[in-house]
Amino acid sequence: MQSDPDDHEENPRPRSRRLPRSVRERQILDAAVEVYAARGFHLASMDEISEVAGISKPMIYAYLGSKEELFVACIQREANRLIEAIGTAVDPEVTPDEQLWRGLRVFFDYVQRNRASWTLVHRQAAAGGEPFATEFGQWRERAVVLIATLLARATENAVRPMQVQQMEPFAAALVGAGESLLDWWIEHPEHTADGLAMRLMNLAWMGFGDLVEGRSWAPASSEAPANED
Amino acid sequence: MQSDPDDHEENPRPRSRRLPRSVRERQILDAAVEVYAARGFHLASMDEISEVAGISKPMIYAYLGSKEELFVACIQREANRLIEAIGTAVDPEVTPDEQLWRGLRVFFDYVQRNRASWTLVHRQAAAGGEPFATEFGQWRERAVVLIATLLARATENAVRPMQVQQMEPFAAALVGAGESLLDWWIEHPEHTADGLAMRLMNLAWMGFGDLVEGRSWAPASSEAPANED
Amino acid sequence: MQSDPDDHEENPRPRSRRLPRSVRERQILDAAVEVYAARGFHLASMDEISEVAGISKPMIYAYLGSKEELFVACIQREANRLIEAIGTAVDPEVTPDEQLWRGLRVFFDYVQRNRASWTLVHRQAAAGGEPFATEFGQWRERAVVLIATLLARATENAVRPMQVQQMEPFAAALVGAGESLLDWWIEHPEHTADGLAMRLMNLAWMGFGDLVEGRSWAPASSEAPANED
Amino acid sequence: MQSDPDDHEENPRPRSRRLPRSVRERQILDAAVEVYAARGFHLASMDEISEVAGISKPMIYAYLGSKEELFVACIQREANRLIEAIGTAVDPEVTPDEQLWRGLRVFFDYVQRNRASWTLVHRQAAAGGEPFATEFGQWRERAVVLIATLLARATENAVRPMQVQQMEPFAAALVGAGESLLDWWIEHPEHTADGLAMRLMNLAWMGFGDLVEGRSWAPASSEAPANED
DNA sequence: AATGAATGAGTCTTCATTCAT
DNA sequence: AATGAATGAAGACTCATTCAT
Structure with a gap:
């Protein structure tokens, strides 16, 4: 009847009443992730979330607190999901390169399947200012450490083994490269998840490997690295 | 005298009247960049921007339009600045690796000196939803093409020269790696801009180089890199 | 164990089921008086009352009706208590002055021991607007008549005996003086209940006595006590 | 057309636009006193205040702050008005009894003419809980000290002169007696302001005078002033 | 040209009250 | 009989935007 694409529920779910708290909480979080990801924190309205969830606002407040707390809860849940998904790639039985490869595939795959989740954690959380920046920083840190650990383990039998800490900047770069490639992917959907994962795997x-084995690049010119604006 | 970091102007600029339009516009944009970067688009208020700029709100509307238009103007100006800064590294006289190296250094250096500008372009623009996502996408695309061109040129004399287009995913990954390293840098300020630039340069x-010369990594397992969905 | 003064029940009463109605009603009223007195009518929430009472909200509504009706019930119960307490002072066996003296002492004493009750009846009821102002007026009237009767009886054997009605303004003044003294007492707790009662007794x-015996004050100036308006 | 007695402005004041701030502030305070007095703090809505004032809500917030701050501003303005009115009675040229008499008359007269003001200061402020109780306490204190000073001065030439402090409980009682008499008056409007003032003057x-001159009442029975509940 | 004054519209949040189990 | 689950309705507060001077 109405075709306004912003209306979420022409026939709202029959609002099956009297459900246990845990179920409701999940419903709410699902809806909130969707709306927050689509609109961003500020443009998301509790009204819309409650509509999408098929639950009245007071229940949201009763179960999950303020708009801000709800947002944090969403970030945490989604970040955990993602980290856990990637964590499945960590299998001491296989070689480090295989682990990294699996991790990358899972990562690209997960994001492909859960755009909203990724947008929320990656974009909205990062831009939200103080309550959320911290949350975002923690997730980022976890991801970086996870990768850095993998990389360090890969050097265990190399000429010069590395500490996890030393690997962190590389891990951070790798995480960012993956994130960025995902964004780029959106505009170039002709590529496959595995194709991109492979490219990144190779680059990284x-x-x-070169670095670990001592091969490195150095500026040709001996010019002092001075730089004025 | 001013101790509260949130008070912008104890003695607001004397509001010297009758300035040429271009000066006024710059004042406004400067203030807007500052406020938008600090607070984010939604939390930034036109009131605060007008206070920081020392110009009354009606003038802002007269010169630069709505809050949204003002934000877009900010993004464009700052993105241009950054792209131009990096563009200085493109010098056909020097080798491609030297060009990339200079580009990276300028990039890290610029961001270090212009946090607000970077935050605005990188974070706020990306999370803002439709009017801004486009703007953000364009800037990202420009950056990627710039890098991809550089990379392609580096392969001109190699065994198999590459098209700019083929280089784009690598460029995108590289840009993202740089952005991510910048974020990581905030938490680990003991590193120098040149140190990080060097690490990234090496990794990339x-x-x-390996890839261009045909060395590559492939999964050990024979499982075909299948891609469902 | 409980250190936060706002937490009412760490281990809420075990909600022993199946209690006779009268007991439940008392529990509810006790809790309601406490909460209403502490927070005022509007800031008191039915949720808090039900928590303090250890009884679920639907029961409260079943037994005592709406929030408003519950408040009225509280006022009535507490006002009755107070009037009854003072009523014990009325003993035809003793002289009127002795009766007044006893009444005052009981009054000060009661209020000292039942601050919440007094606050409720004296302050909250009075400010609440229409449903409660009436209730408050009635209690005030009862108190005034009680005192006025006492005063009138004291003049029975005097030169010119007085009607109860004539005594009412004096009684009203006396009641108000007592109330006010109680407020003042809070800020000056170094005084004793009996000390204050004695002061008031003397003043009154x-x-x-002077008035009854015909001694009175009159304005020195001959200006007629005109009353405009 | 509509006869709803709660509609304040059928033909709202022509909203003469663009008035200076001070004028607007007065309009707002006037409206707020009216509404707060009639409804009480909690039932008063900012919407209603803005309607009565003929000014939009944002201006109220811009000029006078939150609902709470507005309430405090009202209390302060009205309390000051009242204290100032009574203060006019203080004239060192006339005898203390004359001063007290004038003060009482002004008091009764003022309240008669400014019911809303009085209700606000006397009732609503007192019941409002913490932010306002303090404000109320201060006004009460000022009134008590004013009266106590008067009373003390009246004893300067007496057998035993009194300190202001010693007079405070009497002053508090007197203030309360006046307040109470005013309430009583509402139900018995056949009395005149001067009549009531005269009654109170006499009683006090x-x-x-008896007390100052050493005549006092004491309990006949020697029973120890013990009192159990 | 420049601004203080003004507001419509919208959002978060709470609470008395009632159902369905 | 007793309660966890649920909501309609309402109110404080803010902000982009514009008018009248």
Whole structure:
């Protein structure tokens, strides 16, 4: 009847009443992730979330607190999901490169399947200012450490083994490269998840391998690295 | 005298009247960038911007339009600045690796000096939803093409020269790696801009070099890199 | 164990089921008086009352009706208590001055021991607007008549005996003086209940005695006590 | 057309636009006193205040702050008005009894003419809980000290002169008696302001005079002033 | 040209009250 | 009989935007 694409529920779910708290909480979080991801924190309205969830606003407040607390709860849940998904790639039985490869595939795959989740954690959380920046920073840190650990383990039998800490900047770069490639992917959907994962794997693993084995690049000119604006 | 960091102007600029339009516009944009970067688009209020700029709100509307238009103007100006800064590295006289190296250094250096500008373009623009996502996408695209061109040129004399288009995913990954490293830098300020630039340069250039020369990584397992969905 | 003064029940009463209605009603009223007195009518929430009472909200509504009706019930119960307490002072066996004296002492004593009750009846009821102002007026009237009767009886054997009605303004003044003294007492707790009762007794009884015996004050200036408006 | 007695402005004041701030502030305060007095703090809505004032809500917030701050501003303005009115009675040229008499008349007269003001200061402020109770306490204190000073001065030439402090409980009682008499008056409007003022003057002045001159009442029975509940 | 004054519209949040189990 | 689950309705507060001077 109405075709306004912003209306979420022409026939709202029959609002099956009297459900246990845990179920409701999940419904709410699902709806909130969707709306927050689509609109961003500020443009998301509690009204819309409650509509999408098929639950009245007071229940949201009763179960999950303020708009801000709800947002944090969403970030945490989604960040955990993602980290856990990637964590499945960590299998001490296989070689480090295989682990990294699996991790990358899972990562690209997960994001492909859960755009909203990724947008929320990656974009909205990062831009939200103080209550959320912290949350975002923690998730980022976890991801970086996870990768850095993997990389360090890959050097265990190399000429010069590395500490996890030393690997962190590389891990951070790798995480960012993955994130960025995902964004780029949106505009170039002709590529496959595995194709991109492979490209990234190559770039990272080869460059990384060179470094571990002592091959490196250095500026040709001896010009002092001075730089004025 | 001013101790509260949130008070912008104890003695607001004397509001010297009758300035040429271009000066006024710059004042406004400067203030807007500052406020938008600090607070984010939604939390920034036109009141605060007008206070910081020392210009009354009606003038802002007269010169630069709505809050949204003002934000877009800010993004454009700052993105241009950054792209131009990096563009200085493009010098056909020097080798491609030197060009990339200079570009990275300028990039890290610029961001270090212009946090607000970077935050605005990188974070706020990306999360803002439709009017801004486009703007953000364009800036990202420009940056990627700039890098991809550089990379492609580096392969001109190699065994198999590459098209700019083929380089785009690598460029995107590289841009993202740089952005991410910048974020990571905030939490680990003991590193220098040149140190990080060097790490990234190495990772990218070495890995990239391997690929160009035909060395690559492939999964050990024979499982075909299938892609469902 | 409980250190936060706002937490009412760490281990809420075990909600022993199946209690006779009268007991439940008392529990509810006790809790309601406490909460209403502490927070005022509007800031008191039915949720808090039900928590303090250890009884679920639907029961409260079933037994005592709406929030408003519950408040009225509280006022009535507490006002009755107070009037009854003072009523014990009325003993035809003793002299009127002795009766007044006893009444005052009981009054000060009662209020000292039942601050919440007094606050509720005296302050909250009075400010609440229409449903409660009436209730408050009635209690005030009862108190005034009680005192006025006492005063009138004291003049029975005097030169000119007085009607109860004539005594009412004096009684009203006396009641108000007592109330006010109680407020003042809070800020000056170094005084004792009996000390204050004695002061008030003196002021009232002496002044009153003078009047009854025909001594009175009149304005020195001959300006007629005109009353405009 | 509509006869709803709660509609304040059928033909709202022509909203003469663009008035200076001070004028607007007065309009707002006037409206707020009216509404707060009629409804009480909680039932008063900012919407209604803005309607009565003929000014939009944002201006109220811009000029006078939150609902709470507005309430405090009202209390302060009205309390000051009242204290100032009574202060006019203080004239060192006339005798203390004359001063007290004038003060009482002004008091009764003022309240008669400014019911809303009085209700606000006397009732609503007192019941409002913490932010306002303090404000109320201060006004009460000022009134008590004003009266106590008067009373003390009246004893300067007496057998035993009194300190202001010693007079405070009497002053508090007197203030309360006046307040109470005013309430009582509402139900018995057949009395005149001067009539009531005279009654109170007599009660207070005669009783007080007795006390100053050493005549006092004491309990006949020697029973220890013990009192159990 | 420049601004203090003004507001419509919208959002978060709470609470008395009632159902369905 | 007793309660966890649920909501309609309402109110404080803010902000982009514009008018009248």
